[in-house]
Amino acid sequence: MPFIRESIITTLHDDGNAHIAPMGVHETERGLMLAPFKPSATLNNLMRDGTATINYPDDVRIFxxxxxxxxxxxxxxxxxxxxxxxxxxxxxxxIKVHTREDDELRPRFYCEVVHEQTHRPFHGYNRAQFAVIELAILVSRLNMLSADKIDSEIEYLRIGLDKTAGDRELEAWSWLMEKVTEFRNKQTETLQ
Ligand SMILES: Cc1cc2nc3c(=O)[nH]c(=O)nc-3n(C[C@H](O)[C@H](O)[C@H](O)COP(=O)(O)O)c2cc1C
Incomplete structure (x- = not known):
């Protein structure tokens, strides 16, 4: 299994505006690898431009x-x-893409590192940050997962959140929970 860094990828649209998206970066023997699902703006930008930036924020509100x-x-x-x-x-x-592998569902972009810079020190791991990132992944897959699975994961993730969150983590959590509620309300409406 490759080691995967959950990061924020920034790419440029063809009009020069930035696109910001959370994405897993796989560490492989062929370099760092991005695997955006189709369709995605990150995928389009990588295809066109062949470059991207991997960002490592500690403010999980960005995810x-x-x-x-x-x-x-x-x-x-x-x-x-x-x-x-x-x-x-x-x-x-x-990063710059050196090899692209096309795929119906999830093309792969193998990349070389051209520059890397540290801006602030890393101050350690935090369980609430982990909980927010996990909930963000669940939210990105709401239509693929059962309601029971989502509820049980949320119940578990809330333990770390309640014990260790600061204001930023609580705000991020509330945005994501609003999305879960919104999704469920829409589902109920379509059933009625
Ligand atoms: C922590 C995290 C990791 C993710 N990793 C991926 C990934 O590796 N590939 C992908 O297609 N989407 C991933 N997603 C979902 C995308 O961020 C989301 O679908 C996003 O909108 C991508 O589409 P876009 O490039 O059009 O913005 C991830 C989401 C989270 C929260």
């Missing part, structure tokens, strides 16, 4: 925000590639 319509996070120009990085990240890695 939750991207899945709940809050994508307006401040960016800065990158150092080597013609792209952007998040303003608020501990570190970032600029």
């Amino acid at each position: 939750a925000g991207c899945l709940t319509g809050r994508r307006d996070w401040q960016t800065f120009p990158t150092d080597v590639i013609a792209g952007v990085r998040l303003h608020d990240c501990l570190a970032h890695t600029e």
Whole structure:
């Protein structure tokens, strides 16, 4: 199994605007690998441009925000590639695609690192941050998972959240829970 870093990927649209999306970065023998599902803006931008930035933020609201319509996070120009990085990240890695493997569902982009920079120190792991990232993944798969599975995962994740969250984690959690409720209300409406 590859080691996967849950990160925020920034790419550029063809009009030069930034696109921000949470994505897993796989560490492989052929370099860092991104595997966006079709369809996706990140996929289109990688196909066209062949570059991206991997951002490592400790503010998990960025993960939750991207899945709940809050994508307006401040960016800065990158150092080597013609792209952007998040303003608020501990570190970032600029990458260039060297090999693309097409796939019906999930193409793979193998990348080389062209630049890497640290901006702030890492201050340790936090269970509430983990809980928010896990809930964000559940929210990105709401229509693939059963209601029971989602409820039991939320119940477990809430333990770490309740014990260790700060304001940012609680806010991120509330955005994601609103999305779960919204999804369920829509499901009930279509059944009526
Ligand atoms: C922690 C985390 C990891 C994710 N990893 C992936 C991934 O590896 N591939 C993918 O297609 N979507 C992934 N997602 C879901 C995408 O972020 C989401 O579907 C997003 O909207 C991608 O589409 P876009 O590029 O059009 O914005 C992940 C979501 C989270 C919260």
